[in-house]
Amino acid sequence: MTGRQRMRSTFLPRSLRPTRSFRSAALSAGALVASASLAAGCGLVPGATGGSGDDPIVVMTWAPEGTAATNKPGMPAFASAYARWINANGGLDGRRLKVLTCNDHNDTVDAAKCARQAVKANAVAVLGSYSQHSESFLPHLEGAGIPYIGGYGVTNEEFISPLSYPVNGGQPALLAGLGKELAADCGRVALVRPDTIAGDSLPAMLDAGLTAGGHGKAVDQRAAEDATEYSAQAEAALKEATAEDGSGENGSGENDKGCVIPALGDRTGTFMDSFRRDRGDHPAVSTATVLGSVDQRVINSTGGASSAFEGAYVTGWYPVASDPRWDPMKKVISESAFSDTRIDPADTGVQTTWIAYTVFKKVVESLGGGAVTADTVTGALDDGLKVSTGGLTPTLRWEFTDQLASIGFPRLVNANVTLQTVRQGRLAAAKEGFVDVTKTLENADVD
Numbered sequence: 358m359t360g361r362q363r364m365r366s367t368f369l370p371r372s373l374r375p376t377r378s379f380r381s382a383a384l385s386a387g388a389l390v391a392s393a394s395l396a397a398g399c400g401l402v403p404g405a406t407g408g409s410g411d412d413p414i415v416v417m418t419w420a421p422e423g424t425a426a427t428n429k430p431g432m433p434a435f436a437s438a439y440a441r442w443i444n445a446n447g448g449l450d451g452r453r454l455k456v457l458t459c460n461d462h463n464d465t466v467d468a469a470k471c472a473r474q475a476v477k478a479n480a481v482a483v484l485g486s487y488s489q490h491s492e493s494f495l496p497h498l499e500g501a502g503i504p505y506i507g508g509y510g511v512t513n514e515e516f517i518s519p520l521s522y523p524v525n526g527g528q529p530a531l532l533a534g535l536g537k538e539l540a541a542d543c544g545r546v547a548l549v550r551p552d553t554i555a556g557d558s559l560p561a562m563l564d565a566g567l568t569a570g571g572h573g574k575a576v577d578q579r580a581a582e583d584a585t586e587y588s589a590q591a592e593a594a595l596k597e598a599t600a601e602d603g604s605g606e607n608g609s610g611e612n613d614k615g616c617v618i619p620a621l622g623d624r625t626g627t628f629m630d631s632f633r634r635d636r637g638d639h640p641a642v643s644t645a646t647v648l649g650s651v652d653q654r655v656i657n658s659t660g661g662a663s664s665a666f667e668g669a670y671v672t673g674w675y676p677v678a679s680d681p682r683w684d685p686m687k688k689v690i691s692e693s694a695f696s697d698t699r700i701d702p703a704d705t706g707v708q709t710t711w712i713a714y715t716v717f718k719k720v721v722e723s724l725g726g727g728a729v730t731a732d733t734v735t736g737a738l739d740d741g742l743k744v745s746t747g748g749l750t751p752t753l754r755w756e757f758t759d760q761l762a763s764i765g766f767p768r769l770v771n772a773n774v775t776l777q778t779v780r781q782g783r784l785a786a787a788k789e790g791f792v793d794v795t796k797t798l799e800n801a802d803v804d
Contacts, residue, residue: 507713540570
């Protein structure tokens with residue numbers, strides 16, 4: 358696969374970024390110029406009038422659906438359900454919410470089309486979305502000044518763009534947290550991950566966690582993200598995880614039992630089918646993974662309590678799905694999803710979309726009845742608004758993060774993860790509370 362050059366954007370520290378008053382002055386000046394164009398019959402400036410007066414507040418949510426790779430249909434489906442629910446309960450601070458949805462088809466061209474659609478519709482934000490193609494959609498959003506709030510965190514660019522406001526630590530935090538936990542329990546470690554640009558960043562994050570725990574680096578096993586079977590990759594991972602290695606380069610030197618970590622998104626279940634067939638021909642190994650690559654449905658489909666995931670560690674961003682802190686989200690689903698089977702309250706994509714809309718609701722309320730535009734939304738966030746998510750994340754506040762800017766992630770403001778385990782076929786909390794992996798990520802070798 359070509360086009361693997363690592364992309365980094367230039368990011369100004371908060372002290373050098375335009376202030377809200379500067380942006381407001383610029384917007385006012387721009388409005389004088391725009392008024393002449395409008396009088397001549399030109400269209401509206403993107404994001405300039407959304408949510409003012411009787412106009413609805415327009416936002417967008419996108420995700421891939423119906424593809425051969427990872428799909429997240431529950432995210433746009435939940436966004437639509439949320440709009441029905443919030444409008445039936447008085448709207449966002451009294452204003453109607455209009456949610457547009459888009460399918461990016463796991464494709465760079467379609468991801469850009471979704472972004473252009475958001476610009477054309479004068480969306481004031483893109484919320485709770487998933488796409489592997491940030492290099493295609495972020496330039497369009499940045500050009501129109503539209504904030505990207507609560508992306509899934511699958512690409513590094515989401516933690517770089519000044520208009521990105523992530524609610525979790527994405528794949529970097531999950532892999533770093535998992536590696537740190539496994540360091541004391543695993544011999545050789547084999548990571549099976551997508552052979553994509555997004556997948557290329559995963560080994561460094563896992564290795565950062567392993568190194569923090571005094572372990573050697575993992576073996577990096579690439580795999581197609583849209584394969585229909587993974588026999589060759591499963592066999593290779595098993596051989597690597599169970600190979601003798603006296604040097605200690607890939608093992609801790611203390612444990613004999615290897616570990617296989619599949620992180621293939623929706624194709625993790627497919628990999629485990631191949632893995633289950635091949636593992637009997639090798640010494641015993643342990644498995645571990647991250648939420649998003651496995652959920653309760655995958656565990657059920659791969660054998661439940663007899664699954665290869667039994668006893669495995671799984672890192673996530675949020676509390677387990679059975680935690681009562683998810684009850685408000687479940688209320689929205691029960692009242693407004695109309696039995697939409699795409700929406701699973703245990704899906705991390707759905708959960709991320711809920712948190713993104715929770716953040717946006719707090720932003721709108723903070724504006725005190727003023728116009729809701731792309732500029733006022735980013736202004737509120739950049740001016741230090743603190744957002745509580747009911748304990749599902751730490752209190753969120755987006756500002757320049759010196760600690761993680763050193764490795765190219767200045768927008769990663771929440772590096773907390775949760776540790777879960779599969780117990781009798783069910784995902785359960787392995788530790789109470791959150792684990793902060795900021796220090797672990799600081800030592801990641803991302804070059």
